[in-house]
Amino acid sequence: MVLLTQLPLEIVNHVLSFVDPEDLSRVNTTCQYLYHAVKDNSALFRAVYLRHLDAPPPKTELNWVQEIKDLVKLKRICASENPERSKYLPFVYDTTSRLLQHATSQGVRPRPSVTFGASQNISILRECFSSESTVHAFLCSSFLFQRASTPVKNFVFPKQPPTEKRQMSAKLHCLYGVPVLNFNRLRSSRTYPFAISKVYDIREYTTQTRWGPFMDEGPGPIGTEINQDGRQGLPSDRVDWEKVEAIMIVLWHNLKTKGLDRLPVFNQFWGMPFAGCWPNSYIPEPINRDITDLELKDPYDVTGTWLRVVCFLDYNDFFGYNFPPHDDLPDHLPRHALDEVEATRLIVVKIRVTKIEPPGSEDGQALPVVHYEGFSKSLDSSLDENANSGLTGEVSVKGSVRLTREGEVRWTSHSIFNGQERWRSESIQVGGLRSSKVVGNWFDKDYDPSGPVGPTAFWKISDRQPGSRDDHITEHDYRAIIDGLEENIDLGRVDDDEEAGLLGVFQINSDDEEYEDAEDDDNEEEDEDDDFASDDGTYVLAQMTSQGLDEK
Known part of the structure; x- marks a missing residue:
């Protein structure tokens, strides 16, 4: 019988490539031969990496040995119960970020509402962060959680820029993708009141932040109080991940309050860790999508149907919060925690690329600027002008996508x-x-210092169907939204007076904390134009029945 140590090194490498990454360090302690076979063996570590993780994107150069060592260390840190492990936050942040950057989607969509495929990297990260204690150790170190755990009553220092570690923790939380609404069982540990206070604090909306989720850095307009010496310069456009974190907490709280977390199109993006949060995770649907020559040059993959959520406070509540009588709160102090009920709107947005141009001096130079136009339609039955701006297909949405100077993807949109x-x-x-x-963030187009402002998010759900029109919302555009309605959603009992149908889960009137069941309209006739909007402005999904969509 031939011993392992008597085999050629190529065969030994092949055998050892089946070893789990955690066990490689044990293999090289068994004997001198295996020690030299494993130590700094880049080919072996590459084989182990490719067997247990995603093949990285093309042209990616990796130190295979270091990647495996860091993966093993990450797993050990996340599995540890050591209360001091939070000191490894920079390492956890760097390693997690690399695993996400090197992740690749595999296969096709598992269902219409899931726009990303399987990934071995993501499976490993989900396992690493499966413990609540690990989530709290590394994802809950931002100022928002510090406020929630130990409310600060007195500040003695002026407002300071966010610390690097707080930003790391907040970004990890955003990439994790499931906003933490409670960090222990006490009601006082709710994060929502502190998140909403940040999102609706008008002082967060400045020229330097572009009224968006960016750092309050860089010179303001010449002659203003913050730039009296005439300094020239641009806002830094660095993302403030603590702002993004607060926005995501507010949105997820509202989606759950309305019962929308039961729908796959929301739960798959907001209730599943690391859901599609890596570059190029989007999988087109349909595969044979209709694409123009101009769209082939679009690196952001803009054209298609997007689902958007928008939240806002009653303006009286917003104004009273930001402009109370005898307001003498210093700028370096956050406003008190807020716990008001918000309105929520779900909007389908259909857009297409209209122009592509080189990046400007304020932009990242690696990719062009892509301009788009389209229209939007509310999914809420209580239609209002804020959501429906182009019911007949006229241009109601326009905007652009570009890189920031630090390489993040920035979206600017305008509602008309x-x-x-x-x-x-x-x-x-x-x-x-x-x-x-x-x-x-959304806000008044004239940057009105008295508001209103609020949080928003959107994600792509489908592409242009071959032969379809860009000025109509069709059956195909809704497939991801209604996916799983019949099989997974308990819509409640049906009584004699009011029937609970598929639409009930979408009835999210702004002043209610829970969704309302829609009334069945037996008199509604089928629209002749393959368009899910009726002439009288009723709910756009009203043609859906318990049997699903009628084929057009």
């Missing part, structure tokens, strides 16, 4: 009503290029 721009939003794509969630 009766030919006039009214609202604007600034957002950041959390996972990078062609990833899942785009998160940011």
